[in-house]
Amino acid sequence: xxxxxxxxxxxxxxxxxxxxxxxxxxxxxxxxxxxxxxxxxxxxxxxxxxxxxxxxxxxxxxxxxxxxxxxxxxxxxxxxxxxxxxxxxxxxxxxxxxxxxxxxxxxxxxxxxxxxxxxxxxxxxxxxxxxxxxxxxxxxxxxxxxxxxxxxxxxxxxxxxxxxxxxxxxxxxxxxxxxxxxxxxxxxxxxxxxxxxxxxxxxxxxxxxxxxxxxxxxxxxxxxxxxxxxxxxxxxxxxxxxxx
Amino acid sequence: xxxxxxxxxxxxxxxxxxxxxxxxxxxxxxxxxxxxxxxxxxxxxxxxxxxxxxxxxxxxxxxxxxxxxxxxxxxxxxxxxxxxxxxxxxxxxxxxxxxxxxxxxxxxxxxxxxxxxxxxxxxxxxxxxxxxxxxxxxxxxxxxxxxxxxxxxxxxxxxxxxxxxxxxxxxxxxxxxxxxxxxxxxxxxxxxxxxxxxxxxxxxxxxxxxxxxxxxxxxxxxxxxxxxxxx
Numbered sequence: 001x002x003x004x005x006x007x008x009x010x011x012x013x014x015x016x017x018x019x020x021x022x023x024x025x026x027x028x029x030x031x032x033x034x035x036x037x038x039x040x041x042x043x044x045x046x047x048x049x050x051x052x053x054x055x056x057x058x059x060x061x062x063x064x065x066x067x068x069x070x071x072x073x074x075x076x077x078x079x080x081x082x083x084x085x086x087x088x089x090x091x092x093x094x095x096x097x098x099x100x101x102x103x104x105x106x107x108x109x110x111x112x113x114x115x116x117x118x119x120x121x122x123x124x125x126x127x128x129x130x131x132x133x134x135x136x137x138x139x140x141x142x143x144x145x146x147x148x149x150x151x152x153x154x155x156x157x158x159x160x161x162x163x164x165x166x167x168x169x170x171x172x173x174x175x176x177x178x179x180x181x182x183x184x185x186x187x188x189x190x191x192x193x194x195x196x197x198x199x200x201x202x203x204x205x206x207x208x209x210x211x212x213x214x215x216x217x218x219x220x221x222x223x224x225x226x227x228x229x230x231x232x233x234x235x236x237x238x239x240x241x242x243x244x
Numbered sequence: 245x246x247x248x249x250x251x252x253x254x255x256x257x258x259x260x261x262x263x264x265x266x267x268x269x270x271x272x273x274x275x276x277x278x279x280x281x282x283x284x285x286x287x288x289x290x291x292x293x294x295x296x297x298x299x300x301x302x303x304x305x306x307x308x309x310x311x312x313x314x315x316x317x318x319x320x321x322x323x324x325x326x327x328x329x330x331x332x333x334x335x336x337x338x339x340x341x342x343x344x345x346x347x348x349x350x351x352x353x354x355x356x357x358x359x360x361x362x363x364x365x366x367x368x369x370x371x372x373x374x375x376x377x378x379x380x381x382x383x384x385x386x387x388x389x390x391x392x393x394x395x396x397x398x399x400x401x402x403x404x405x406x407x408x409x410x411x412x413x414x415x416x417x418x419x420x421x422x423x424x425x426x427x428x429x430x431x432x433x434x435x436x437x438x439x440x441x442x443x444x445x446x447x448x449x450x451x452x453x454x455x456x457x458x459x460x461x462x463x464x465x466x467x468x469x470x471x472x473x474x475x
Binding site for chain 2: 013070074077078080241242243
């Protein structure tokens with residue numbers, strides 16, 4: 001049974017941290033501004049593509065400093081976290097961050113839907129795409145949470161962004177006149193196991209590619225990855241001791 | 245109130261504690277003494293639940309537990325009032341009552357209440373320590389564990405903390421201290437636990453301690469401690 005008092009405590013601490021983080025605020029505000037700019041410069045449909053593709057990164061930014069920085073400051077050795085409550089705090093932090101990011105994403109989606117309803121162009125198919133964006137975002141949070149057991153000061157997020165950059169650079173450098181991975185992903189089935197696995201590896205570092213809704217198998221991979229990352233994080237938290 | 249039975253803990257190859265056992269009684273102050281590296285802080289962390297024992301057990305009577313670390317550290321983005329408010333699981337009375345009781349407690353600790361609007365992470369070491377006491381007073385613990393109760397404090401503040409600890413003991417609270425300040429411990433403690441190289445070498449109440457002191461013709465706690473420590 002979840003400790004609601006601990007969830008409330010975690011929320012109050014985490015909310016203050018997010019509000020006092022200029023990077024988190026700037027990233028959170030820059031995203032809707034960018035989407036509106038695309039919509040005004042081009043069309044609502046183009047803005048929708050960017051909105052759903054980039055929405056998971058809102059979760060990723062929220063996942064910076066999830067664990068290691070809190071541990072290294074020594075602030076967990078406080079009367080608020082006695083009797084193993086620091087473990088509950090670290091576990092609840094993932095839930096609180098996911099809820100906060102999902103709430104923010106839902107608010108943005110609501111505003112985006114109103115814009116679409118007024119300007120025309122909103123489609124019922126946006127709902128499952130929003131769900132897939134939230135799934136990819138939750139995967140990012142869980143993965144960033146696992147990495148933040150070792151990487152501190154936002155380097156967990158930087159590591160993921162670097163992995164994405166490397167994957168995209170590989171894709172671009174391997175592009176030829178023949179159909180490539182993205183063409184297969186966009187247009188039809190993959191020719192054989194090798195390209196399927198390669199695309200699966202890309203999805204592991206860039207789950208945003210599943211938000212189109214045309215790749216249910218890879219969406220299932222993201223869901224499985226979310227479960228695995230949450231399990232690993234739970235194990236790490238349960239075994240954790242404050243030794244400093 | 246606290247019963248520690250055959251507690252052991254290893255950090256890799258280092259055996260930090262081996263079969264440590266002791267008891268503390270309700271409404272008393274127990275001082276844990278020992279040289280550097282004797283295992284005092286490890287024992288406290290096991291009692292507080294920050295570490296898990298490799299063997300043995302820790303039993304603590306039900307109730308609220310408090311803790312003042314040697315060098316308190318706080319989340320750098322929270323101010324003093326916010327941190328104090330985090331300890332209020334169920335608001336008692338209105339906010340004005342809470343504020344008034346915090347201000348009264350701050351005065352009793354010679355803590356400048358205007359600092360509460362600032363972040364404790366930026367306080368001096370002495371003020372951070374006094375703030376840790378203030379945080380614990382707000383929680384009203386039945387058992388208070390303090391690591392080096394007087395470190396970083398100036399003489400007037402030491403007197404305030406001494407009065408606070410004795411006042412808590414007199415109101416029925418149990419206190420476990422770890423300290424190197426033997427003269428202060430002799431002044432306020434009702435019992436002593438002495439650790440050496442991760443083992444308990446003495447666990448005595450004040451009466452037994454006085455007997456031990458006279459039998460060994462030690463003029464003070466320091467002499468007895470040094471004899472026990474083999475020096």
